Amino acid sequence: MTAKPLDCIVLGAGGGAGSAALFHLARRGARVLGLDRFEPGHDRGSSHGETRIIRRAYFEHPGYVPLLLRAYELWADLEARSGRRLLVETGxxxxxxxxxxxxxxxxxxxxxxxxxxxxxxxxxxxxxxxxxxxxxxxxxxxxxRAGYLLVEECVRAHAAEARRLGAELRAGRAGDAALEWRAEGGGVAVRTGSGEHRAASLVIAPGPWAPALLRGLGLALxxxxxxxxxxxxxxxxxxxxxxxxxxxxxxxxxxxxxxxxxxxxxxxxxxxxxxxxxxxxxxxxxxxxxxxxxxxxxxxxxxxxxxxxxxxxxxxxxxxxTPDEHFVLGRHPAHARVAFAAGLSGHGFKLTCVLGEALADLALDGATRLPVGFLGPERAGLRGI
Ligand SMILES: Cc1cc2nc3c(=O)[nH]c(=O)nc-3n(C[C@H](O)[C@H](O)[C@H](O)COP(=O)(O)OP(=O)(O)OC[C@H]3O[C@@H](n4cnc5c(N)ncnc54)[C@H](O)[C@@H]3O)c2cc1C
CATH class of the missing domain: 3.30.9.10 (D-Amino Acid Oxidase, subunit A, domain 2)
Incomplete structure (x- = not known):
């Protein structure tokens, strides 16, 4: 009997946005594989150092506020599912x-x-x-009502809950890193040091490796x-x-x-x-x-x-x-089956739960009802001056 094909592969599933995407894909019942060079909660990327501020009255852009209201709901849901304390309101x-x-x-x-x-x-x-x-x-x-998130605990909780819902996560070995991804035959293929994986769609949440993994987009990161x-x-x-x-x-x-x-x-x-x-x-x-x-x-x-x-x-x-210091989230302009979140510009952790939800929607449905349009990759100025 051949195994059922994967619905989605997540690159960066040991990081902030990737672990959240893995969780939301699994929560929606998708057959999903997460890949990462490092284990969830690692200290080699952008999601470590014990704490991250979370707040609602966002000075950067009022467009983030509806996403932040959703983030508070999603962190509370993850706390309830995992039994871990993740968010502390200190003001x-x-x-x-x-x-x-x-x-x-x-x-x-x-x-x-x-x-x-x-x-x-x-x-x-x-x-x-x-x-x-x-x-x-x-x-x-x-x-x-602002406070902080326990950053490594949040990543580990997303990864653990994703696994509990049936996601496969291969992380922590050099062979789990993606060497190359490509769109082919209506789906995607990802080559790692230990083999090749195919799926109907791909989520890329590469953190500081975005310039390498999203090179084709020409983003000025x-x-x-x-x-x-x-x-x-x-x-x-x-x-x-x-x-x-x-x-x-x-x-x-x-x-x-x-x-x-x-x-x-x-x-x-x-x-x-x-x-x-x-x-x-x-x-x-x-x-x-x-x-x-x-x-x-x-x-x-x-x-x-x-x-x-x-x-x-x-x-x-x-x-x-990014040049305008807002995230880039959307579908790859040349490959409709590829969704990505990049350039979180030093203020993205609090929203990784919502980015994960949006990435899962984009990968499975091609669209999301979350109000993330202002973060789209087609906006002006993202490709530098
Ligand atoms: C010092 C500091 C303080 C911050 N303070 C705040 C704050 O107070 N509040 C806030 O909201 N945000 C804050 N941020 C920003 C926030 O932490 C980041 O925006 C967020 O953590 C980025 O998450 P990410 O998923 O994009 O990246 P990461 O968590 O780094 O995830 C990327 C993942 O991709 C993996 N990867 C890369 N290449 C490959 C490959 N080829 N194959 C497989 N996997 C791969 C990496 O191993 C990594 O696990 C801060 C950031 C820093 C650095």
Whole structure:
């Protein structure tokens, strides 16, 4: 007896969007195979480092808000299915100039979608949150229902639930990496180091490997090295269990963000802006440089003075940036059976559950009812200047 042919193959099934696509394909009853060079929850791509911020009042574009509302539902569903805690609501304090990108953007999304946020003057911020200092004249917005996701747990939960629903996942060996994919005979073929697989459709969720796996699309993507740093706190003002929120500051020197102290006197902080260009994600420099620490420590000294300059540990992660810093999600313009999500531009993890749902729809039905049209690959400017 010959095995039933596959409905779909997912490349990148050990990463954020790929594990979610694998889960949604399996949830819809598809026969699906996931492939990845690394195991779900690995630290070689873009989905590691313990935590990721999730928020609704999105300063980047109000079009994300309906997707974020769906993301909160899907993370809750995954928590219920897996019995794991994935999302922790600590609130998020965003600080910036009144005419910057962040504060007006948050207020716009909140207004357009009726979301609850609280505005704070610079002087009020320290009174409410004694560990934080805002530059004079800056404004704050507090979104209470925001918080963080436990990033590796989310990826592992998607992969485990997909397997429980019948998906096959081959991950963790060099032979599980796709060497080549092609559309042929109304379906797709994927060649790995250990053989060739055929299916009716293909999902590509390649993270920082997008420039290689989606080369034919000619997208102007830039992969950036992004260090994450953990510092020792000197006061209890940053403890989540004492009401300290996650935070994001838009400052003239850059955008910095971080998380309240969750356990053990450690606070994680990072710079969102900047980052060295990465040519080969497998060879990114994972050491900690003085030039990684300096801007972060200047930020801490000014804005979070109760955090010591004692860096306890670090990790190196990668962003994959598009020219307009919005994701690219859709069907391959030349191959209708191929759907992809790429260029998550340093803010995509919170939405990987929804991207996975949309990818499953695109692969199985050729269309999705989720409002993702504004992220389509046909929009202007994606192929560079
Ligand atoms: C430091 C840092 C902080 C961030 N903070 C936030 C935040 O607070 N909130 C937020 O929402 N987002 C945040 N992001 C962004 C978010 O984490 C990423 O957008 C998201 O994790 C990207 O997921 P992905 O699935 O595209 O990539 P990945 O998770 O890297 O997945 C890609 C997968 O493809 C696999 N792959 C590649 N090539 C092949 C191949 N040939 N064959 C098979 N498999 C292959 C890889 O092994 C990998 O598992 C942050 C990112 C970083 C780096």
């Amino acid at each position: 998020l304090l965003q600080v910036g100039p009144p005419d910057g990108a962040v504060v007006p953007g948050v207020l716009r999304s909140a207004r357009e979608h009726g979301l609850e946020v609280e505005e704070l003057a610079a002087a009020e911020i320290e009174g409410r949150f004694p560990g934080f200092r805002a530059p004079p004249g800056f404004r704050g917005v507090l979104e209470r 830039e992969v950036r090295r992004k260090p994450l740093l953990w510092y020792r706190t000197a006061t209890p003002d940053y403890r989540a269990d004492r009401g300290a929120p996650a935070f994001l500051f838009e400052l003239p020197e850059g955008v910095f963000y971080g998380f309240p102290e969750i356990a053990g006197g450690e606070l994680k902080v990072s710079e969102h802006t900047g980052g060295e260009r990465v040519e080969d994600p497998l060879r990114v420099d994972r050491s900690l440089r003085d030039s990684d620490r300096a801007p972060v420590e200047r930020f801490l000294a000014r804005q979070l003075p109760g955090v010591t300059p004692e860096c306890l540990r670090h990790a190196v992660c990668m962003y994959t940036m």
